[in-house]
Amino acid sequence: xxxxxxxxxxxxxxxxxxxxxxxxxxxxxxxxxxxxxxxxxxxxxxxxxxxxxxxxxxxxxxxxxxxxxxxxxxxxxxxxxxxxxxxxxxxxxxxxxxxxxxxxxxxxxxxxxxxxxxxxxxxxxxxxxxxxxxxxxxxxxxxxxxxxxxxxxxxxxxxxxxxxxxxxxxxxxxxxxxxxxxxxxxxxxxxxxxxxxxxxxxxxxxxxxxxxxxxxxxxxxxxxxxxxxxxxxxxxxxxxxxxxxxxxxxxxxxxxxxxxxxxxxxxxxxxxxxxxxxxxxxxxxxxxxxxxxx
Amino acid sequence: xxxxxxxxxxxxxxxxxxxxxxxxxxxxxxxxxxxxxxxxxxxxxxxxxxxxxxxxxxxxxxxxxxxxxxxxxxxxxxxxxxxxxxxxxxxxxxxxxxxxxxxxxxxxxxxxxxxxxxxxxxxxxxxxxxxxxxxxxxxxxxxxxxxxxxxxxxxxxxxxxxxxxxxxxxxxxxxxxxxxxxxxxxxxxxxxxxxxxxxxxxxxxxxxxxxxxxxxxxxxxxxxxxxxxxxxxxxxxxxxxxxxxxxxxxxxxxxxxxxxxxxxxxxxxxxxxxxxxxxxxxxxxxxxxxxxxxxxxxxxxxxxxxxxxxxxxxxxxxxxxxxxxxxxxxxxxxxxxxxxxxxxxxxxxxxxxxxxxxxxxxxxxxxxxxxxxxxxxxxx
Numbered sequence: 001x002x003x004x005x006x007x008x009x010x011x012x013x014x015x016x017x018x019x020x021x022x023x024x025x026x027x028x029x030x031x032x033x034x035x036x037x038x039x040x041x042x043x044x045x046x047x048x049x050x051x052x053x054x055x056x057x058x059x060x061x062x063x064x065x066x067x068x069x070x071x072x073x074x075x076x077x078x079x080x081x082x083x084x085x086x087x088x089x090x091x092x093x094x095x096x097x098x099x100x101x102x103x104x105x106x107x108x109x110x111x112x113x114x115x116x117x118x119x120x121x122x123x124x125x126x127x128x129x130x131x132x133x134x135x136x137x138x139x140x141x142x143x144x145x146x147x148x149x150x151x152x153x154x155x156x157x158x159x160x161x162x163x164x165x166x167x168x169x170x171x172x173x174x175x176x177x178x179x180x181x182x183x184x185x186x187x188x189x190x191x192x193x194x195x196x197x198x199x200x201x202x203x204x205x206x207x208x209x210x211x212x213x214x215x216x217x218x219x220x221x222x223x224x225x226x227x228x229x230x231x232x233x234x235x236x237x238x239x240x241x242x243x244x245x246x247x248x249x250x251x252x253x254x255x256x257x258x259x260x261x262x263x264x265x266x267x268x269x270x271x272x273x274x275x276x277x278x279x280x281x282x283x284x285x286x287x288x289x290x291x292x293x294x
Numbered sequence: 295x296x297x298x299x300x301x302x303x304x305x306x307x308x309x310x311x312x313x314x315x316x317x318x319x320x321x322x323x324x325x326x327x328x329x330x331x332x333x334x335x336x337x338x339x340x341x342x343x344x345x346x347x348x349x350x351x352x353x354x355x356x357x358x359x360x361x362x363x364x365x366x367x368x369x370x371x372x373x374x375x376x377x378x379x380x381x382x383x384x385x386x387x388x389x390x391x392x393x394x395x396x397x398x399x400x401x402x403x404x405x406x407x408x409x410x411x412x413x414x415x416x417x418x419x420x421x422x423x424x425x426x427x428x429x430x431x432x433x434x435x436x437x438x439x440x441x442x443x444x445x446x447x448x449x450x451x452x453x454x455x456x457x458x459x460x461x462x463x464x465x466x467x468x469x470x471x472x473x474x475x476x477x478x479x480x481x482x483x484x485x486x487x488x489x490x491x492x493x494x495x496x497x498x499x500x501x502x503x504x505x506x507x508x509x510x511x512x513x514x515x516x517x518x519x520x521x522x523x524x525x526x527x528x529x530x531x532x533x534x535x536x537x538x539x540x541x542x543x544x545x546x547x548x549x550x551x552x553x554x555x556x557x558x559x560x561x562x563x564x565x566x567x568x569x570x571x572x573x574x575x576x577x578x579x580x581x582x583x584x585x586x587x588x589x590x591x592x593x594x595x596x597x598x599x600x601x602x603x604x605x606x607x608x609x610x611x612x613x614x615x616x617x618x619x620x621x622x623x624x625x626x627x628x629x630x631x632x633x634x635x636x637x638x639x640x641x642x643x644x645x646x647x648x649x650x651x652x653x654x655x656x657x658x659x660x661x662x663x664x665x666x667x668x669x670x671x672x673x674x
Contacts, residue, residue, distance in 0.1 A: 075507060075510070076510050076511070099507045100507060101478055101505050101507045101508035101511075102400055102478075102480060102505050102507065102508075103437065103475055103478055103505070103508070104508075106400060106405060106406070106407065106437040107437045107438065109405050110405065110406065110436060110437050110438050111438060114438065127607070139577070139607060139608055140607065141606070141607050141637065141638050144637065155553075156553070157551065157552065157553020157554070157556075157557075158551050158552075158553060158577070158607070159549070159550055159551025159552075159553055159554035159605050159607065160551070160553035160554055160557055161553075162605050162607050162637060163554060163557070163605050163661075166605070166636060166637070183552060183553070185400055185402050186400070186402070186405050210553070212552075212553055212556060213556070215402045215403070216402070216403055217403075220403065236557075238553050238556040238557040238560060239556040239557075239559075239560065240560045240563065241559045241560050241562075241563045241568075241569065242556055242559065242572075243539075243541065246539050246572075248539070248552055248555070248556050248572055249537050249551075249552020249553075249555060249556070249572070249574045250552045250553070251507065252402075253552060253556070257420060262560075278560070278564055279557065279560060279561050279564060279661070279662065280557060280661070281660060281661060281662050
């Protein structure tokens with residue numbers, strides 16, 4: 001099984017007629033994802049390589065029965081697009097946009113929680129989600145993933161997600177689902193959401209978790225793991241050598257004072273019984289060892 | 295983007311938050327003119343984006359023209375923790391009855407806004423938080439609800455602000471919250487917020503960090519950008535769309551994606567080296583961006599080797615390879631380059647590089663191997 005999406009998930013792409021939306025939307029379809037429509041205001045009635053385009057999310061949902069949306073729009077339109085998806089009846093929203101103002105993210109997050117409790121937002125600023133062989137929503141290259149499980153991956157970083165997939169696939173270890181939660185300060189979906197879903201998924205036997213400096217999500221995840229997780233978890237936290245007070249690329253990746261360091265996160269995870277590794281390769285090797293011993 | 299104190303106060307003024315009358319001065323003469331305009335006594339304050347100005351001699355009280363001349367002359371050009379003072383803020387000195395602390399920032403774990411208010415201001419809030427956490431009244435604010443005056447009134451009472459300050463402080467806090475939200479601040483902090491003997495409340499300092507992601511709706515931020523004192527290489531990198539942070543080591547790093555770039559720094563460190571920089575070429579980088587990245591690193595004399603770590607996703611490895619070839623044809627790269635190339639079009643990328651490989655430009659199959667090789671070059 002997979003988490004959050006599966007082979008039946010119907011997806012619309014908000015921004016399908018744009019350069020990026022077209023590129024990734026079509027790549028997702030080519031992978032086998034059921035991309036059933038696109039949304040661009042004013043372009044309803046047209047199509048992108050056979051995929052029908054609608055003016056609004058509500059129209060697209062009514063016509064296609066889609067439950068998921070891939071939001072590929074510039075930062076200044078992203079907040080409205082996410083809310084439109086929720087209002088239009090979408091229950092799983094993937095936002096890859098980088099550079100959304102933090103105040104917009106805070107407003108969107110709280111509106112979803114208060115007005116649309118059944119809706120899950122993945123991202124913003126994330127690579128998306130891939131359940132190998134079933135569904136790929138986002139920008140992950142499908143050929144680095146391997147179907148069949150038994151590993152679930154959850155990661156705050158885009159390229160390190162690919163690295164993690166690569167480390168496992170190369171060794172013949174497949175993945176149930178790989179979720180990129182994104183590197184922004186207010187992620188819609190966090191580590192715990194994914195860990196809980198993997199814990200509940202019978203096909204996922206072990207979880208690889210990729211964290212990075214900044215915030216306290218890894219520490220919170222460690223507490224949750226200690227209390228609830230029965231499956232083995234391998235973790236890698238990027239940024240051991242990152243200097244304090246500098247944003248390391250991601251808006252959320254910043255060490256302020258003594259808070260948010262990789263060392264503190266690794267210590268918390270270790271304390272929770274997680275196998276903490278010092279680089280992605282070591283994490284991959286550890287996971288291979290765990291899976292082979294299952 | 296961090297603002298200087300004077301910019302923070304000007305930003306506060308846009309939102310009607312009371313500050314002391316003052317002005318900017320780049321010379322002793324200008325300082326004298328501002329002092330004459332706002333009235334003696336004045337405070338002459340160094341404008342640097344670093345804490346501990348007072349202790350370093352960057353904040354002085356001046357009661358006369360002569361004192362302004364002496365202090366302004368001494369502070370201009372002063373080196374405070376590596377920041378050379380080029381600009382002063384001169385303001386009318388306030389009599390202080392009480393000093394408080396107030397700030398708004400994002401509460402990341404709870405995904406709401408967080409107001410912090412304390413009757414113990416004028417000292418570092420981290421110290422107060424450590425020694426006497428009960429002295430800080432925390433207020434979580436739902437971004438959809440905001441902060442109203444009634445809530446602010448309860449909050450100032452809870453924080454134990456003096457009766458005489460409460461009504462004005464509550465009003466000021468609502469304005470500060472408006473500044474924080476409408477002004478797209480990551481941080482809006484007043485330390486100290488003061489009560490004067492004649493019963494007025496106003497901001498004596500201003501610490502504002504703006505969220506650069508919101509720059510598209512704030513054309514007025516352009517003037518702040520002009521005064522940003524950046525490392526010249528960081529500036530050059532930004533102009534080319536690269537995310538670069540200068541560090542102290544000897545291995546130049548180029549990677550795609552912030553996480554992989556951070557991880558590359560870590561791995562270099564693990565195998566006994568140290569990174570000269572963090573450089574993320576971003577997603578979907580083309581040959582031109584890659585060439586620019588190599589050129590930026592090439593200007594750093596500390597760099598003894600360059601480690602290019604690419605995992606192609608949206609970024610295509612053949613484009614990266616073309617960029618390397620392009621850069622080599624444009625400029626002489628002084629340090630040896632070690633590449634690790636995987637992901638989208640890696641085979642094509644390696645083929646493009648094949649003809650150019652030599653003992654100063656080589657590839658390694660994995661991130662760890664490449665790190666070891668780059669570190670060996672740097673430590674030679």
